[in-house]
Amino acid sequence: MYTFMFNEQTGPGDRYPVDINCYAPIGEDLSLCDRKLSEESLKLFQISGGGIDVLRQNEALPQTQCQRSYLTSKEIEEHGILEHLRGDSWQHLIFVVRPTFSWSQLCITELAFRTLLSTLRVFTPFLQVVHAFGTKTNDKQRARDLAFCRVLSSAYEFCYNIRYFELNKRGRGNPWSLRQTGVYQKCLANRQSAWLLLDSSNYIADRILAAFGQQNRWIHESCKVSQLLPHLFIFSAATRNWDLYIENLRQKSMIFDEKAYSSRFNETYLDDYKLLFSDVQEIISLNETITLALTVIKGQRRAFSEYSNLHARSNKRKSGCHNCDIVSTLEMLKAKLQHHHEAMTILERATSRTTILLSAILQTRANDHLRATMATIRTDTTKIQGQLGQTCLDMSHLLQVSKQGHQDATKIKILGQVATLFLPASLIASLFSSTMFSDSNNSISYIALYFEITLPLVLATLFLLILLEKGLPKGTQVLPFFRDLIK
DSSP, X not given: OOOOOOOSOOOTTOOTTTSSOOOOOTTOOHHHHHHHHHHTHHHHEESSOOEEEEEEEETTSOTTOOEEEEEEHHHHHHHOSHHHHOSSSEEEEEEEEOBSSTTSOEEEEHHHHHHHHHHHTXXXXXXXXXXXXXXXXXXXXXXXXXXXXXXXXXXXEEEEEEEEEEEOOOSSSOSEEEEEEEEEEEEOTTSOEEEEEESOOHHHHHHHHHHHHHHHHHHHTTOOOOTTHHHHHHHXXXXXXXXXXXXXXXXXXXXXXXXXXXXXXXXXXTTSOOOOHHHHHHHHHHHHHHHHHHHHHHHHHHHHHHHHHHHHHHOOOOTTOOOOOHHHHHHHHHHHHHHHHHHHHHHHHHHHHHHHHHHHHHHHHHHHHHHHHHHHHHHHHHHHHHHHHHHHHHHHHHHHHHHHHHXXXXXXXXXXXXXXXXXXXXXXXXXXXXXXXXXXXXXXXXXXXXXXXXHHHHHHHHHHXXXXXXXXXXXXXXXXXXXXXXX
16 A cells, blocks of 8 residues: 655665655556656756755744745755655645756756655656656657546545746747646645645746635635645636737737738739748748647646546535535636637637638749749740741751852862863973974974973872872871982
């Protein structure tokens, strides 16, 4: 049987959750829980330093006041927290573990945190809440919206992780930030209640203290109120910004709705919207934000439903009590969550339709531009084809002219060759017609001499013409050839 009491200090060999007397669901591997916590230690906890805030409310103190102290991780590792749990003078004991900043490690060491869990005898389902914290890079990483409770006679354990939107007051960028708080409560049969808060804002911590004061006032008015009342204040604080946040998302969505429903496909009017691809990217990003918000509100409803069931199981009205309004508050908060969920669902559907419409408009305009571009390309192609046809005709005419010029050049060449062949004969005839051969008494036969000189010259000329026309035979070296002629 697992105990709810805090009357024993954990020994030096105890290591949560393996060797400690805490509740674990049937079939859960405690060694696996221990190993997973160690593997993610660098993401979840600091290597050294840090500590926890301790808020202690005693019966002797006024209803709205409590003792505040701070325990370092080193003090917890060396001395534990049992000194804060001993005695019956305290009603509520709250341990607050905060990170350095958003998406950072918890300001406590792994050993100190294990000591805290083992001393409080925290059940192992709370580890699922713990793993939702630590170092992150975005809101979607290790996001868990869960709730779990365990009831045993008049005592119970209850834990959940609740995410909510808060104004960050940075004055730049998105004014809204997604935050989360891990809550664990153990209520004992003697009405003592121990709390463990992860990443709790000052506002939620103040609301819990306000709930303690409100609880005492209602108890004095003879209306039975359980130790679950602070959870109602937590849910109220976590859901208080939904109206503003939904309105902020709706205003952003209306900008794209105006563009989508007022734009024309052909853009023939000067006052028409100039849609860009970045508009589709922004509306898709907005749709993802709305989907994330819808997931957050579903997680809130899940945790609230578990809280309502636990409240119904652990609190029964006395026959003479008719003034307690917790049930009506639960119904009102349930109705608000239902309303916010419906509003967010409607907004998600609207942005989905707007995204589809904007994409269709951009696609249609892109197709129109593509068709216009293709028509221009076809026109230019037709012109180019006409120019190419004209160029082909010009080339054909030029080819004909070239052929005719080649034929004329061949004829001129032939005529030149014939004229070259007659040059020796003309030269010799000119020499013989000169006065140097005018002696008629000479017995020399000028006709025979003419042919003896003319024929070799004609043959030599013919050889030179053939040599110029055909070129030297392949492999013939010109210099050795003339060198041989000279020798």
